[in-house]
Amino acid sequence: MPSNPLTHHEILTLIEPFTRRGFHADLAASNRIERKLVFKPVARSVDLPDALSLSEVLHLENVRAATYRLIRTLTYSYHQNESLEARLVAEGESLDGLLANIESVAPRRQFAYGTDYIIVKSFRILKHEGTRQMLNTHMPPLCLTHISAQLNGLSVSFTAPTVKGDPEGSIELMPQAADLIKLPEDLLAVLGVKWGLLTPKGNGWRTRLLLRGREPRRSLETELKVEQMIAHVAQTLSETPGRFHERLVAARWRVVLRRAIPLMFSLLLIGGAFAISSLHIAEDSQLRLLVLNAPPVLLVLFFCMREIPRIEIPPVPRRLKAAEWRTNPEPAPVASQSSDRTPFSSPETL
Secondary structure, eight states: OOSSOOOHHHHHHHHHHHHHTTOOBOTTTOBTTTTEEEBOOEEEOOOOTTOOEEEEEEEEEEEETTEEEEEEEEEEEEGGGEEEEEEEEEEESOHHHHHHHHHHSOGGGGEEEOSSOEEEEEEEEOSOTHHHHHHTOSSOOEEEEEEEEEOSSEEEEEEOOSSTTOOEEEEEEEESSTTBOOOOTTTTGGGOTTBOOOEEETTEEEEEEEOOSOTTHHHHHHHHHHHHHHHHHHHHHHSOHHHHHHHSHHHHHHHHHHHHHHHHHHHHHHHHHHHHHTSOOOTTOHHHHHHHHHHHHHHHHHHHSSSOOOOOOOOOOOOOOOSSSBSSOOOOOOOOSOTTOOSOOOTTOO
8 A cells, every 4th residue: 555645636636526426535544544435325226125214435445556446335224223235346447437336336236135134245347347247237246245134033144255265154153042953964965965964153053155166157146145044044033943854864864964974984895904905915016006096185185185084973863852942932023015925135126
């Protein structure tokens, strides 16, 4: 970042494209020393349930010489004076181009809704303009960075990997209510092989989602998967714990089989070692050479794996005995949206 503070002349030059579009600088909230400008909030209209207001605030940062980062923060206020924030980030050299890209992404694109929850999405605009024709859309290609939702006593969030080439996204489930009972560790693993088991993290749980493909297709597919995951968790919490087992008993057994693969592979290796020891192999045989070198090769492969397999006897899935997910359940709020709204919308149709 340039070390010299923003001068008055530079500020006038930088805010000129924004002023033409109705954005006015908030000099009191800006930081001239760090070369950051903040613009005053602008009210936006959006069709969302229980919406009180939606405001848009722009932040402009001079990250490098002649390179700028523009951040749009949408603050969605709803009932009981609660609010959610969605961010959209773009980097480039042309202020007009950055602002045009930000404005081409409608605020509604960063929100989705279910029966009694709102999904908030944050993105980063990719610089590969050629993918705009590939996706057949007027919007610039988007890279998903974060998704969050507030469910029935539970906060669910997904964070995309920040390191290029990292195939794992992080998922956290944090209870908002102290009386929420322990969630089953296969709550999300029943969705498929790309979903991990829940592990404790503080008062909540965390897991991972394996990501495949290249941007921007990967973000589109991940967005749909996370929305489906949130809908799955919302449906699970709206039913009794016993119903989770009844509805997904086959998927829970598939999780058990996946967890048992490292144990079965280990038993197969041990059985193979005993079987080979009873064979009479010639000194110059290639099979003998393969057998002698197999243990170190397998050991190297074991430690080169991204995630070391857990050798365990997986527990048998059983029906949860609790009557409710919360020990002192509160009446569910009445949803204000009409019944013809779908739990979530495809990002390509918004």
